[in-house]
């Protein structure tokens with residue numbers, strides 16, 4: 513099959529062996545697959561990426577970097593053929609989503625970071641039948657493929673347990689930050705403050721439900737949150753309810769320096785939810801955290817239930833993801849799209865249609 517292959521440290525359009533479904537697996541035609549920031553990280557620092565996964569004990573991400581790898585973990589596929597002893601719950605032609613996890617004879621593997629299971633940047637994939645979720649309500653594959661990144665944002669908001677005394681501050685309005693904004697909006701948390709240097713991404717944040725957006729080069733999102741907590745006219749008069757306002761900061765950028773930046777900007781008693789995936793060391797000053805009584809928490813992907821619930825919400829129109837799809841490209845354009853996404857500008861989610 514045609515696929516974009518990570519080979520010898522480079523992304524190339526090439527040939528990859530057609531995947532064959534084993535027992536309990538299904539062959540699907542890839543209909544849409546999103547390019548994720550983690551895919552860019554993987555291409556830049558594949559060895560560090562796999563070392564970190566190994567140190568964290570994630571056995572499903574063990575990968576031999578000398579072998580070809582087809583990236584892509586945000587996908588929607590169309591059922592083609594069943595492997596042996598399949599239940600055949602769905603008919604060929606049915607669109608499906610799945611957690612990016614394949615369960616086979618060698619155990620569980622993360623689809624998209626595996627030398628065994630090709631991800632969505634190829635024409636075909638094999639998925640695990642027991643994990644398949646039918647795409648509801650005639651939802652287009654391009655939107656269904658956003659289930660995975662939206663679930664990342666949804667989970668972060670779930671575990672943040674935003675309370676009435678929190679003002680949410682979303683740092684970074686790439687796909688992850690926008691998914692966080694959408695989840696906060698869905699949970700009717702207000703006001704939501706979102707920050708990004710790109711005017712296009714700030715406009716997207718407003719469309720996804722942010723109440724105020726900030727260009728961090730001109731204004732601190734943390735000070736903006738304080739202003740909202742203490743409206744003009746109430747300057748120094750601190751009522752007890754205003755005093756108790758603190759920030760729930762969602763760090764959705766994931767580059768070194770952001771944790772320290774969030775801790776420096778956070779108001780007293782704030783919480784920082786780390787959602788942006790930073791692979792390099794990021795020095796912090798614990799004393800700042802102590803003086804301000806900060807809490808830092810890290811979010812890891814999502815649960816299977818959350819993933820299914822997010823697909824359902826997208827299908828029902830309760831989460832509108834269509835503004836996030838800023839481009840749909842074919843396989844031959846993927847290597848240049850990876851380059852372009854290093855300085856994303858107006859792009860949010862670039863979707864790959866391998867059959868385009």
Ligand SMILES: [Zn+2]
Nearest residue numbers: 548549550586
């Ligand atoms: Zn991702």
